[in-house]
Amino acid sequence: MHERLSFYVKRDSVLHRLNPLTKLTLVLGLILISFLSPWYWTPQILLLLIIIPLSFVGKVSRPFFGAFLKLILPAALFLFLMQAFFQPVGERVIFRFWFLTVTMESLLFAFRNAMRIIVMVSSFTLFLLTTHPSELMSDLTRRGLPPQFAYVIISTLQILPQMQAKAQTIIAAQRSRGLDTQSSFLKRAGSLGPLVGPLVFGSLVEVEERAIAIEARGFTSTRVKTSLYEIPDTHVDRAIRWMLAALVIITIALRIWLS
Amino acid sequence: MAIINLQNITYKYPLTDSPALQNINLQIQEGKFVALIGPNGAGKSTLCYTLAGFVPHFFKGELTGTVEVAGVESNNSSLSEWVLNVGLAFQNPFNQISGAKYTVFEELAFGLENIGIARGEMKTRVEDAMQLTGISDLADRSPYSLSGGQQQRVALTSILVMQPKVLVLDEPTSQMDPIGTREVFGVIHRMAERGMTVILAEHKVEWIAQFADRVIALKDGQILLDGTPAEVLTSPLLPENGFGISRYTSVARKAQEMGLWKKENLPISLSEAVEGFSSHLPRREGAGQNEY
Numbered sequence: 001m002h003e004r005l006s007f008y009v010k011r012d013s014v015l016h017r018l019n020p021l022t023k024l025t026l027v028l029g030l031i032l033i034s035f036l037s038p039w040y041w042t043p044q045i046l047l048l049l050i051i052i053p054l055s056f057v058g059k060v061s062r063p064f065f066g067a068f069l070k071l072i073l074p075a076a077l078f079l080f081l082m083q084a085f086f087q088p089v090g091e092r093v094i095f096r097f098w099f100l101t102v103t104m105e106s107l108l109f110a111f112r113n114a115m116r117i118i119v120m121v122s123s124f125t126l127f128l129l130t131t132h133p134s135e136l137m138s139d140l141t142r143r144g145l146p147p148q149f150a151y152v153i154i155s156t157l158q159i160l161p162q163m164q165a166k167a168q169t170i171i172a173a174q175r176s177r178g179l180d181t182q183s184s185f186l187k188r189a190g191s192l193g194p195l196v197g198p199l200v201f202g203s204l205v206e207v208e209e210r211a212i213a214i215e216a217r218g219f220t221s222t223r224v225k226t227s228l229y230e231i232p233d234t235h236v237d238r239a240i241r242w243m244l245a246a247l248v249i250i251t252i253a254l255r256i257w258l259s
Numbered sequence: 260m261a262i263i264n265l266q267n268i269t270y271k272y273p274l275t276d277s278p279a280l281q282n283i284n285l286q287i288q289e290g291k292f293v294a295l296i297g298p299n300g301a302g303k304s305t306l307c308y309t310l311a312g313f314v315p316h317f318f319k320g321e322l323t324g325t326v327e328v329a330g331v332e333s334n335n336s337s338l339s340e341w342v343l344n345v346g347l348a349f350q351n352p353f354n355q356i357s358g359a360k361y362t363v364f365e366e367l368a369f370g371l372e373n374i375g376i377a378r379g380e381m382k383t384r385v386e387d388a389m390q391l392t393g394i395s396d397l398a399d400r401s402p403y404s405l406s407g408g409q410q411q412r413v414a415l416t417s418i419l420v421m422q423p424k425v426l427v428l429d430e431p432t433s434q435m436d437p438i439g440t441r442e443v444f445g446v447i448h449r450m451a452e453r454g455m456t457v458i459l460a461e462h463k464v465e466w467i468a469q470f471a472d473r474v475i476a477l478k479d480g481q482i483l484l485d486g487t488p489a490e491v492l493t494s495p496l497l498p499e500n501g502f503g504i505s506r507y508t509s510v511a512r513k514a515q516e517m518g519l520w521k522k523e524n525l526p527i528s529l530s531e532a533v534e535g536f537s538s539h540l541p542r543r544e545g546a547g548q549n550e551y
Contacts, residue, residue, distance in 0.1 A: 134360060150359075162353075214357055216347045217421065218339050218417070222337075228365060228371075256492070
């Protein structure tokens with residue numbers, strides 16, 4: 001249960017060995033290019049020729065397609081249908097149903113948006129599958145991200161499942177004293193109070209203790225921090241990052257030039 | 260040489276009227292194992308926080324008097340430098356897990372990363388400390404998947420890797436079951452044997468009787484008694500002031516009132532109690548130790 005909120009899958013692959021910042025740049029680059037490119041088919045090409053092959057390179061194709069089919073595709077399909085039916089643009093009507101009109105233009109528009117969302121979410125999924133969160137944070141901290149900020153993100157990821165477990169305990173305790181959590185909606189809403197109260201106040205007390213605990217371990221020390229793991233940042237990493245930056249700039253230029 | 264020196268310490272938490280500590284004067288020699296006892300609200304935790312620098316650096320409020328550890332005065336130091344000399348561990352093991360790390364090994368290295376220890380030394384220190392506290396086999400586990408006793412040993416180890424001169428422990432076993440308690444006391448005892456100065460606030464007097472060099476009884480923020488375990492733990496002042504006392508002592512005291520305890524001193528441990536009572540019991544032929 002503890003590891004569930006981290007999507008990271010441990011493998012030995014080129015993608016895993018890349019510097020976290022390089023992978024983050026790759027994700028942002030793909031998203032920017034798919035949104036800014038003047039060509040209609042760019043997101044599809046990015047997905048088929050870059051993101052999906054990379055999931056094989058990273059040896060995470062199985063969890064990647066799992067997330068893709070269970071999560072990303074249904075969400076994109078929903079978005080596609082909503083926009084195709086409720087986007088009142090265009091003249092080339094394909095069919096009418098009751099008050100809904102679907103035109104060629106709205107179909108194309110909806111498809112492009114859905115594909116952009118797919119590129120965005122699937123590239124992030126790939127990133128999370130191949131990058132350990134603490135590696136990402138120590139790399140970003142080394143590059144100047146405030147350690148407090150990194151701590152908040154990482155500890156939230158870890159503490160959420162603990163909060164969930166605690167909420168379950170409180171629910172069980174209150175139910176054993178007769179709190180109604182299973183009848184009508186209004187009654188259940190009313191019984192939220194006795195659940196949320198202990199959870200929130202309990203967490204506030206914990207925050208102080210946790211602050212003491214990390215202070216006791218020199219969290220606010222002004223010395224230069226070190227890291228247990230060496231996070232490699234090779235010239236290949238740097239080259240990839242510069243290349244991506246260049247590609248984004250070219251895409252923006254093309255968009256301005258072609259419009 | 261006194262490594263800890265408290266002079267006329269009086270402290271009030273913010274928004275309170277009565278002081279949590281009053282006129283505390285205390286010298287503690289290097290390498291001693293000192294136990295703090297007292298009912299809830301006596302000031303044990305506050306004294307621990309004062310020694311560990313959290314009063315006045317973390318909890319605001321009014322502090323008068325001087326706190327000196329290893330020749331440095333806490334007013335002239337920052338909290339992040341102070342913790343290098345004085346390590347603190349407390350009751351709830353769960354809240355002492357940083358939450359920023361995914362394995363026990365990383366968790367133990369967290370403090371060393373913060374204070375800028377080089378990678379090589381970091382690994383050696385973590386491995387040595389794990390060996391010392393007997394948690395080497397937990398290195399790759401998630402800190403959240405451990406039992407309470409294991410988590411508390413991780414919390415202790417995470418302080419030990421910082422190599423403080425003084426270890427301050429605020430009821431580290433209060434949430435442990437008997438097995439966890441034994442594990443944690445085992446670690447504390449080993450630390451004390453290695454010559455670390457240990458200050459332990461604790462209710463479990465049987466354990467204190469076994470390990471401490473000196474016991475300080477606190478009541479309403481003041482020092483009530485200060486002496487060896489035998490002196491303090493058998494004092495009639497303890498039960499009168501609402502302290503929990505060892506069951507061996509309380510049984511012997513009852514017996515003394517009935518004229519059945521003939522020794523001068525009351526016992527603080529099982530073996531002393533057995534020894535004292537055995538002189539009263541008629542010895543049957545072939546009776547073993549467990550007959551007492």
